[in-house]
Amino acid sequence: MGRLVVVSNRTGDLGTKTQTGGLAVGIVDALKSSGGMWMGWNGEVVDKPETSNAQLTTHGNVTSLTVSLSEQEHENYYLGFANKVLWPSFHYRLDLMDYRTEFAKHYAAVNRRFADTIHSHLRNDDLIWVHDYHLIPFASELRRRGSAHKIGFFLHIPFPSVDVFSAVPRHGWLRECLLQYDLIGFQTKNDVQNFCRYLKEHSKAKFLSPNLIRWQGRTISIGDFPIGVDxxxxxxxxxxxxxxxxxxxxxxxxxxxxxxxxxxxxxxxxxxxxxxxxxxxxxxxxxxxxxxxxxxxxxxxxxxxxxxxxxxxxxxxxxxxxxxxxxxxxxxxxxxxxxxxxxxxxxxxxxxxxxxxxxxxxxxxxxxxxxxxxxxxxxxxxxxxxxxxxxxxxxxxxxxxxxxxxxxxxxxxxxxxxxxxxxxxxxxxxxxxxxxxxxYDVQRWQNEYLAALRAVQTVAPQSMRSSHSTWSEGRGTMSGPRH
Structure with missing residues (x-):
């Protein structure tokens, strides 16, 4: 069994015995039991961060890989697209959504930099678990780099109704990015229903079963995995x-x-x-x-x-x-x-x-x-x-x-x-x-999600690379992969 690689906007403190928050509790336990890596932002905002400045620290059998953000990235990726576009819209507050093209551009760019940072550290048999709305394009960026890993995504916030999600600028690009994951996990059955209904109305994905779709030669699983507490x-x-x-x-x-x-x-x-x-x-x-x-x-x-x-x-x-x-x-x-x-x-x-x-x-x-x-x-x-x-x-x-x-x-x-x-x-x-x-505690959430991710079937890297869309900085639209 390969390593577990977790990617989230922020990483937890692996040096402490007691974690705060269900995400950190579940992830740390999973990482320590199998050994692995946790990658994310270290919370620092600097002038000009570079991929080469990533920090590696080790705690037992777990490696922490962290990067900093520039002021512009923090403003546009984190405060901008993540928290002025996705957060309010996913919580049904379209009236509070503030969309700007530079927000989406930096959101895509930070995900690209995260993928660049971790790519050279990955092993062929790694299992990759990506968390939350900050990192929707992450799998798409890894696929561009030829990744054939099993990559799962878990959304910790609600997934909104079809009408609300389709009102989000670039929702089509976000959909294409989500469909680069092998397993898309949500908190509730209602979230799953919202996402599946959106796919039926706004995509050509073929439903093989209520929770299994076929899209551009790939099979993607969708499920609800309610997170718990200890x-x-x-x-x-x-x-x-x-x-x-x-x-x-x-x-x-x-x-x-x-x-x-x-x-x-x-x-x-x-x-x-x-x-x-x-x-x-x-x-x-x-x-x-x-x-x-x-x-x-x-x-x-x-x-x-x-x-x-x-x-x-x-x-x-x-x-x-x-x-x-x-x-x-x-x-x-x-x-x-x-x-x-x-x-x-x-x-x-x-x-x-x-x-x-x-x-x-x-x-x-x-x-x-x-x-x-x-x-x-x-x-x-x-x-x-x-x-x-x-x-x-x-x-x-x-x-x-x-x-x-x-x-x-x-x-x-x-x-x-x-x-x-x-x-x-x-x-x-x-x-x-x-x-x-x-x-239904945090241990069960972790076990059931990872078991479902390990069970998915993947396809060859070349077919993945040729099938996904990416953000075109010049036009702010979707396009084919850049080689």
């Missing part, structure tokens, strides 16, 4: 002790108060303003909870250079001030808003002592926070998860209270229902949810 590890974190959090828990218990918690990146896709408005509606509709319900919103900073993120931060600060100004008493404030990152160990403890986990994104690929909230709970006195129906996790977590995040009345009523739910029902729901996240 439930045992997160549960262990939640059993640790923090004196400050324990004192707060005791204070709420004595005063017969309960905590509602949310933890997200500060991102317009997470539905944070709608969530605060729903909590305000809850207090308006059920005044008996004034002085009793406390809402803790943790929103870690994200992409602060993008205008839309500054706008949402200002809106959240305004909403927090308005709600607290209306309802706060000298010894109670309804909303605590924290705009910084919280260590995962502390977050696990906060989840455990919160009666309600309010996870209501407007659109999300999976949402691992919902699964971590479940893992953190005390089985004898568990909290209740309120989950958006537009989070990928809703396909699996049927025993959560599923809500429409756009309907603030429905969310407010769900908070009320959770606050009054019997212990018997809480335990039954938690038992089912915990079973679900334990069975």
């Amino acid at each position: 439930a045992g590890q997160f549960s262990a974190m939640a059993h640790e002790r923090d004196e400050g959090i324990e004192l707060e828990r005791m204070r709420r218990s004595l005063l017969k108060r309960f905590q509602v918690i949310s933890a997200d990146r500060l991102d317009y896709s997470k539905g944070l303003p709608q969530r605060m408005k729903a909590f305000r509606k809850f207090l308006d509709s059920y005044p008996e909870y004034l002085g009793r319900a406390e809402y803790l919103q943790i929103a870690s900073p994200s992409r602060e250079d993008v205008t839309a993120y500054a706008d949402i931060r200002a809106e959240l600060e305004q909403l927090t001030g308005a709600v607290n100004g209306k309802y706060a008493d000298f010894n109670w404030a309804p909303i605590q808003y924290i705009n910084r990152s919280i260590e995962r160990e502390k977050l696990a403890l906060l989840f455990r002592c919160s009666l309600i986990g309010l996870i209501t994104p407007l659109r999300d690929g999976m949402n691992l926070v919902a699964k971590e909230y479940i893992a953190a709970q005390d089985a004898e006195d568990p909290g209740i998860l309120i989950l958006s129906k537009f989070a990928g996790a809703a396909e699996q977590l049927n025993d959560a209270l599923i809500v429409n995040p756009y309907d603030i009345n429905e969310v407010a009523q769900a908070i009320r229902r959770a606050a009054t739910m019997s212990m018997e029902e809480r335990r039954a729901r938690h038992r089912n949810l915990l079973s679900q996240i334990s069975e």
Whole structure:
């Protein structure tokens, strides 16, 4: 069995024992078990990076290969095409999409440079696993260089409906790039359906079965692989002790108060303003909870250079001030808003002592926070998860209270229902949810995806090289391969 080679926009820290985020946890475990390489951006922005400046570091049987980005690449590839075009459109926010030709040009160029960097380090039997929307053209660039490797792609964010994706500039080029992978993986069945429907309406790909297509002499597999968490590890974190959090828990218990918690990146896709408005509606509709319900919103900073993120931060600060100004008493404030990152160990403890986990994104690929909230709970006195129906996790977590995040009345009523739910029902729901996240954990995600990738059939390098399209910098259109 050959090495596993992982390619992602950023690499994880292989020198630490504990990884953050499901992607890093699953990838590091897979790499260490088989040996391999992880390639990506090192987070540095410099004047003029070059392929020859790639850095190689080794941790046991795993090699890290990293490159830096120039200011222009960071502006156009990362902040531009990836996060001003793909991120908003894939999250159904076409109104926030900002497309410019130079964005697409640098997006293609950075993928080309990534391929140039890694190509000389590849072995013939390597298995290549590419992650997320930043690197859609990566396989196409490797194929141009004669690669016959098995190359898989996994999209961590949602794949949008046909109408939305077809509104993305250069969607045809993106489609051709995706079809250079041997396995295209998504988080949910809905994502798979969206992509397959798009192919049926906007390509000549032939469907051999619902999840297998034939295109230009190649067979491509498509599947859903819902990512999970390490439930045992997160549960262990939640059993640790923090004196400050324990004192707060005791204070709420004595005063017969309960905590509602949310933890997200500060991102317009997470539905944070709608969530605060729903909590305000809850207090308006059920005044008996004034002085009793406390809402803790943790929103870690994200992409602060993008205008839309500054706008949402200002809106959240305004909403927090308005709600607290209306309802706060000298010894109670309804909303605590924290705009910084919280260590995962502390977050696990906060989840455990919160009666309600309010996870209501407007659109999300999976949402691992919902699964971590479940893992953190005390089985004898568990909290209740309120989950958006537009989070990928809703396909699996049927025993959560599923809500429409756009309907603030429905969310407010769900908070009320959770606050009054019997212990018997809480335990039954938690038992089912915990079973679900334990069975479909991050290890299963990794194993099933890699097994599917190893099982795919590939074709000769020459036929691959002659069949794909690439970005033409001069015209900004699709063209045949350049030799």
